[in-house]
Amino acid sequence: MKLRNTPSTYGAVHIVLHWLVAASVIGLFALGVWMVELGYYDPWYNRAPALHKAFGIVLAAVMLVRLLWRWGNGVPEAEPGVRRWETRAAHWVHVVLYLGVFASVISGYLIATAKGAPVAVFDLFSVPATLHGLPRQANVAGEFHTYIAYGLIGLAGLHALAALKHHLIDRDATLLRMLGLKRPPRTEQRREA
Amino acid sequence: MTFRAICVAVLLAVTTFASAQAAEIYAIDTQGQHAFVEFRIKHLGYSWIYGRFNDFSGEFVVDRENPANSRVEVEIDTASVDTNHAERDKHLRGKDFLNVDAHPKARFVSTSVERGGDGTGVIKGDLTLNGVTKPIEIAVEEIGHGPDPWGGYRAGFLGKTTLKLADFDIDYDLGPASRTVELTLSIEGVRR
Numbered sequence: 001m002k003l004r005n006t007p008s009t010y011g012a013v014h015i016v017l018h019w020l021v022a023a024s025v026i027g028l029f030a031l032g033v034w035m036v037e038l039g040y041y042d043p044w045y046n047r048a049p050a051l052h053k054a055f056g057i058v059l060a061a062v063m064l065v066r067l068l069w070r071w072g073n074g075v076p077e078a079e080p081g082v083r084r085w086e087t088r089a090a091h092w093v094h095v096v097l098y099l100g101v102f103a104s105v106i107s108g109y110l111i112a113t114a115k116g117a118p119v120a121v122f123d124l125f126s127v128p129a130t131l132h133g134l135p136r137q138a139n140v141a142g143e144f145h146t147y148i149a150y151g152l153i154g155l156a157g158l159h160a161l162a163a164l165k166h167h168l169i170d171r172d173a174t175l176l177r178m179l180g181l182k183r184p185p186r187t188e189q190r191r192e193a
Numbered sequence: 194m195t196f197r198a199i200c201v202a203v204l205l206a207v208t209t210f211a212s213a214q215a216a217e218i219y220a221i222d223t224q225g226q227h228a229f230v231e232f233r234i235k236h237l238g239y240s241w242i243y244g245r246f247n248d249f250s251g252e253f254v255v256d257r258e259n260p261a262n263s264r265v266e267v268e269i270d271t272a273s274v275d276t277n278h279a280e281r282d283k284h285l286r287g288k289d290f291l292n293v294d295a296h297p298k299a300r301f302v303s304t305s306v307e308r309g310g311d312g313t314g315v316i317k318g319d320l321t322l323n324g325v326t327k328p329i330e331i332a333v334e335e336i337g338h339g340p341d342p343w344g345g346y347r348a349g350f351l352g353k354t355t356l357k358l359a360d361f362d363i364d365y366d367l368g369p370a371s372r373t374v375e376l377t378l379s380i381e382g383v384r385r
Contacts, residue, residue: 111280
């Protein structure tokens, strides 16, 4: 498999980044929903939010790499047979998904840093506060964080359903190529060789 | 008007004035930040956590001749809770504790003031917190009073009380050592 994207297939880097982000978003969502209900004496009461914050910062870094890779590489064109409105809808869903990931990380960061404290990323380094001290900042950012997270996970679900629809109903390679299972067509292979 | 009537009128005016003078109204000096609503609660039973409410207002009346005329009223913005920890303050504002969306104000209104001899006293009154109103007692100590260097007149008190969180429908389990919170009101007022 190639590292870079081609006009009809995703390269290994894009595929790895896609699934890394997918796993992180789902994992962070589940962790977040679980941790806010923990009792004060739960062994995870402090550890779960610390992990949630650290992985959130890592996710933002991975998303930045992904965005740069995408801009530097381009993405494959839609599979043959995909209708124009589908391509357009997919494009906008992708845009909102990207924005949603950044918005959820930023709103989460604004909760943790609302009083000027930095966000520790494991024991490696910490991200300093920037915007802080606004009235009730942690609560306002918290409400945004909650709604954005639920919206993001809903949209990711739609995105996954659409991929399954391509695979099961349209029987095209839209999903397979994100799994690296679609071979580039011969003409393209010859051209690239 | 007879001389006698004039005497009565003057006497009346003087006594009214005197009694008005005896009851002095003070505005709590939040503008100059000379007043504090502080609290502390045990953490796991191993140490004290200190916090405060940054935004509040109120006034008090001091009547030295007739202490029963004295009174105090304080209104606190519960959302201004500050323990110097963003996520803890967020938690304190939420449903587990202060419920500030539903109950943005806490209020204390005195119902009686008793003065002891040595500058101490007890103020009884109703505290409304988290939407629950309960009678409480505040032990008070007068710190001092007198003119300030800028043409005003000030008086300051220190009040302390202990609240059971469950009395105000706050039942989040912080552990057995943390079911009560100590409240300290350090109040300076400027005479109106």
